[in-house]
Amino acid sequence: xKITDSVQYLKGVGPKKxxxxxxxxxxxxxxxxxxxxxxxxxxxxLTRIADLRPGTVATVAGTIVNLQEQTGRRGLTILTAYLNxxxxxxxxxxxxxKYLKNKLKVGRRVFVSGKPAYAYGGRGxxxxxxxxxxxxxxxxxxxxxxCGILPVYAATERLNQKFFRTL
Numbered sequence: 001x002k003i004t005d006s007v008q009y010l011k012g013v014g015p016k017k018x019x020x021x022x023x024x025x026x027x028x029x030x031x032x033x034x035x036x037x038x039x040x041x042x043x044x045x046l047t048r049i050a051d052l053r054p055g056t057v058a059t060v061a062g063t064i065v066n067l068q069e070q071t072g073r074r075g076l077t078i079l080t081a082y083l084n085x086x087x088x089x090x091x092x093x094x095x096x097x098k099y100l101k102n103k104l105k106v107g108r109r110v111f112v113s114g115k116p117a118y119a120y121g122g123r124g125x126x127x128x129x130x131x132x133x134x135x136x137x138x139x140x141x142x143x144x145x146x147c148g149i150l151p152v153y154a155a156t157e158r159l160n161q162k163f164f165r166t167l
Contacts, residue, residue, distance in 0.1 A: 003030040012166060020158050032167060037151030041132060043113050044148055050087035052116045052126050059113040060090055060128075061137070064106050083110060091119045091127040092134070109137040133161065 001009060007026060008018045021027070026035055047058040062083030070078045077098050083090045092112055094100055104110070112134040119127035133150065153164040 001029060003028065003033065005029050007032060010167065012163070017159065017163075020156055023156065024154070024159075035153065035164075037153050039152045041113070041150045041152055043133065043150055048087040049083070049085050049090045049126065052088075052090070054117050054126070055115055057113070057115055057132070059111070061085060061109060061111045062090060064104060064108050064110060065089070067101075067104055067106055069101055079104070081110065083112070089125060090116070091125060092131070093127060093129040094131075095129075103136055111135045111137055 043059045062085040066082040068080045079094045114128040114131040116126040119125045
């Protein structure tokens with residue numbers, strides 16, 4: 001492959017992704033190589049739920065112990081998972097992510113990063129509703145392998161951070 005080749009020849013890039021990349025000015029392999037992150041996120045250390053502090057970016061790994069789905073105003077879907085890491089519970093919320101209901105199951109381990117805050121009506125319980133990053137861990141996969149310094153790219157609604165990191 002040459003750096004002058006079109007991005008469509010990269011693994012994971014089809015016609016739709018090629019069009020989205022073109023919106024960002026990325027048309028060739030060279031453009032991908034020089035599309036630098038706008039910042040980096042430090043996810044190098046896991047924090048126990050019991051040690052979380054409101055407003056401080058933290059990375060947590062835990063097991064889903066409860067999962068709830070609600071429909072809010074105007075058809076907004078709210079999916080809430082409760083994570084347990086042995087030290088406490090963390091409420092994690094996704095908005096309008098219906099596809100996650102089939103992927104998130106009680107008993108699955110999840111790796112999340114974001115700013116915790118006190119849950120609304122949670123009696124001191126923490127919640128993360130503005131996630132910076134999350135990943136569903138495969139059976140036997142260790143969360144420590146996901147810890148590190150992650151690049152953050154300028155993305156679009158169809159091209160997320162995971163896509164750019166893989167690309």
